[in-house]
Amino acid sequence: MEDTDEKAVPLLQEKTELQQHVLTEGLTMNVFACEFFEGLVAKGLFAVIALFFLESLHYDENTATELVHLFMFTSSFSSIVGAVISDGYIGHYKTTLSFFSLQLCGLTLLCTATLLDMNWRRPLSFAALFLSGIGGGGRPAFLTFGCDQVMWSVCRKAASNLESGESRADLMARSQGTASRQYFSSMYMFKKTGYAVGALLNPAIRVRSGGTFFYVFLLCACAKATGILIFWSGRQHYQFEKPDLDGDSDERDDLLKNDGQNSTDRNARSDLRKTQAVLRSWENMKSVISALLVLAPLIFFTALDLQVGSTWIFQARIMNCTISWLGNYTVPPDQMPVLTEILDVLVVPLVHMVIYPFVDKYVTRLTDLRKILGSFICVTGAFVMSGTLQIAIDTDRKKTSSGFSDVSIQWQFPQYVAMAMAVAMNVIARTDFAYHEAPKSMKTAVNAVIESFAGIGNGLIIVILLSLGPNASKVVTMYVFAGVGALGSVVMAFCSEMYVPRSMRKR
Template structure:
């Protein structure tokens, strides 16, 4: 008995040492990934935040053309992550995709810095700018790579993985804070050459940091081939077998009874069969013709079919993020229009309305540790869920919180209009110095803070949800898909402003959003956005109730 006890203790001690060594490796891998991400976004926001002024001041582009140039570039930057994500999932793997695109971003920043320092023609600057839109498209791949460092079979590591998403988003906001303030000041007050040279240096540092962590990284997911081909094969096979009846017993489907938990897709776990979208099950029904002429375009595995089902289930959740993004983007549009009329002075120091977005960033930086260290443990005790909230519940909370931000903005607008009624109006188009309402711009701070809180729940929840619920071999691609809802939300916001402005200005009226914002009814526009958020939340509840979480065959 004593010998057995000694052997048991020795085995336990060896296991503890292996666990401790693995924990240290994961910790340092995450440190390198988060530091790399922070340097990347510091450089990125240094360029994007002040881009409109560079186009106007250095390239002598008109205001409208400069605004369109920025929005076109931002739109491109929201789509290109799908390119990097596809390459990572299909061919290169996450590590080599990150390394390749980091090098591209270094070249892009070098071109931008040289263009700014030497006052080169606009063609060179735009070449660097759109090269950056490609090279900087790493968020979905880097998110998946970082989350992939954790063993999802271990409950403790799953908790740490959930925490990783919080700190990943925190690193983005730290970069936003430094790049969007300090480096923008350098551009405006020192020189454009230095203001673009520092981001170029930071891009080199980000590459060095990522490569320095190579020995600590562990990738659990090799490239599995083109996910687009696999999805197309399921659709084609199901259509070919439209007259074939899917069996009631899923065990009769192809690959259902494989010996281990791995599927035919390289490095991907098998997915458990679900009853939704039963028509697609026909693609996994084996017929006599399939035995005679085997082809992936005629017979697919259960996991292939479930991959497509996973994507189809994600789409309604993805769509619910569009309205959220449309309301969120008011922070960079109508919030600033509202703030431009308020008193920006603190003593003799002027605070531009656009700078107030720093309170959104600070709110995120406050809420991330608060959520991770306080909210989750309390929620865990109440719900019994290892992550505190389910991912869908977390995103739903953010939808409600953003509604509160729109209500706060509307309430401030009502009070602003009352001040106008008491003190008279001025034309905001005249740009007269000191022509501000006797109302401090800092009354806007609460709405920015509430927007930041909604980000921590919804945006981070989306990052975690789309990674966790995506098939193993499509995680980068699905993470990239979640980002496109933000791009569409910006387009929806622009369309909404245009439609509302025209519809409410009929009959010679000023309408809700005229050029002179003091004649506007922005309060009505904020109420409209709040109602859209409430309606979106109602639809989201139905989606969340319908949704079936992914299950793997272990």
């Protein structure tokens, strides 16, 4: 865990045997393959959803943007429902299958809606998107289930790597910390690869099919079904455990051991166990509250991250989309987010192998929270660049009467680079931080609340757009978003310095 007094270790410099173990186990390959298709579905859907509201359902830009964020809001908060069901009732595996299947039903219904006239298309589209949004609630259970498999498998094999003078507890901490970082980094890479494929294929399919959205949503439905099948097919490799509602099993074993040493009376032991359970539950709750409070600024980050699929696409629609050095190739505006996904995959090795080691050695000791702070700085810079670009676009549009600008779409590239850096720093660090800071019985719940931050962020964007009004300048809107990022940076800086990690509080 990096938010301790342990030095941050670059991803590819960690123990080779552990890295190979995490990436080559049969159970992880099923999870990683499923994550690829999840990414294809998610980005394929989000890459065109704004244009679907705009062109197929005939809403204006502001309404389309608000509807996109409303859909994301539903998807984010459904994670809490999924976490309650997963941790309290049926477990991570069954929750994942159930919610993913519900999302598949929504995508299938969405395909059907595109074939109907407007009287049926709108209500069925909203019903389908609602089912798809609710189905997204299985994602925290999916992430936790995958990491639990890795943790269980690493612990089982770590004894063979026990070094001289190293206790088993130290080995477990080192092995699990290494494995979790590798797991979340690998999941991120597979997801972003799926994102890139989906964001590239779906707009291209829509253009080739004459602007219809049927084949786009059909591809999403087929990809979702394939991912579910791959995840289900790995069931023989999985280690199934019921949700632990009483706290961390290691802590419970230690308490019971001490219990037997300090009391011989059965009733006294029973009373002591009850008292310990209450204290343990209270400590777990404090850990959860502390972790969620320190991650609360993520609300600002998720709000800005999602603008790539709406505000930036709308900006690209009035730019010159022809790139001369690519043989006068015309880039569809809704293909621009593909840049983010491609860059996300490329910058992960750069961040882990170059930037993190340099900062950790020459600037400051890196923790997960400081990595998140770096992501806030990058996302703020991205919106400063987009606002400056919008000034140039508006200035150029005044010279013409067509409503379009001659400013090349290539000038959006720097803001996409900054956003890719921000996302790469943020997602892996916050997921690893949440997994290790949450008690065993509440890992899915913490991940679900973090997912719900995106919903709150969407609500924040809707409030900002409504406050600015439909006639607000796009320049003003961009710089307001940059101000939101700056505010998040200040709050995150304070939180990263004040937070005391769970492992240090136990000492």
